[in-house]
Amino acid sequence: MSANTSKYPQPPFTHAIMLYGDRAGSKGTFRFAGFAWIQDTKAILVQGDAQSLSSAAEWRCFLRLTTLAHRLKKPIILWNLPVVHIATAQRQTSLDFAQAIQNAELELLKLPHPIITVFDETYNLTHTPPELIWNDGVVLVAPSDIQPSELEKVKVVQRPTEIAPAILELLRQAEEISTTELVENRQGSLRFLVESRTQFSSDPHYNEETSHV
Numbered sequence: 081m082s083a084n085t086s087k088y089p090q091p092p093f094t095h096a097i098m099l100y101g102d103r104a105g106s107k108g109t110f111r112f113a114g115f116a117w118i119q120d121t122k123a124i125l126v127q128g129d130a131q132s133l134s135s136a137a138e139w140r141c142f143l144r145l146t147t148l149a150h151r152l153k154k155p156i157i158l159w160n161l162p163v164v165h166i167a168t169a170q171r172q173t174s175l176d177f178a179q180a181i182q183n184a185e186l187e188l189l190k191l192p193h194p195i196i197t198v199f200d201e202t203y204n205l206t207h208t209p210p211e212l213i214w215n216d217g218v219v220l221v222a223p224s225d226i227q228p229s230e231l232e233k234v235k236v237v238q239r240p241t242e243i244a245p246a247i248l249e250l251l252r253q254a255e256e257i258s259t260t261e262l263v264e265n266r267q268g269s270l271r272f273l274v275e276s277r278t279q280f281s282s283d284p285h286y287n288e289e290t291s292h293v
Contacts, residue, residue, distance in 0.1 A: 092244030139180035194254035217250030
């Protein structure tokens, strides 16, 4: 991957280096993909939206970023990137898509370092719950009428200035968990999702309702 030092325009990051994932130098539809620092904490940052990961090539770029985090022993921060939502919509598109998605998912599952997701005030929170599968912590910037989550790994904040402390706290909590437990927690969440989908799909009332959608 080629690199370009850039001043990342959005707090809480104090410094960033964008990485380009192919020989042509294209960054795809990610808003940002590369290294980013919060104070002295360095991470792989991938920022996008529901339209990101729109091709198998971008999933392969995402895989390379995850592999890089593994090799350099750095956490990953996903910003407004609903991986589960996108994968669910695209998995049946083509064999190439399905293979690229599966490879990226497997690398995320076995990553021995924390994965933190941030959804800021511009994001549609309805997609948030399934995203807990791949993450060891989630930061939500939500209105004041949203109640704090009972889950320790979900931090609900009201102001963008609170994002950095929330990320650092979640990283601290995740780093206290053994690598084995991190991986087992993600695998357990994935199994729960698969079992839930199987249960719903076998329900005749569910099939009858979805046939009209």
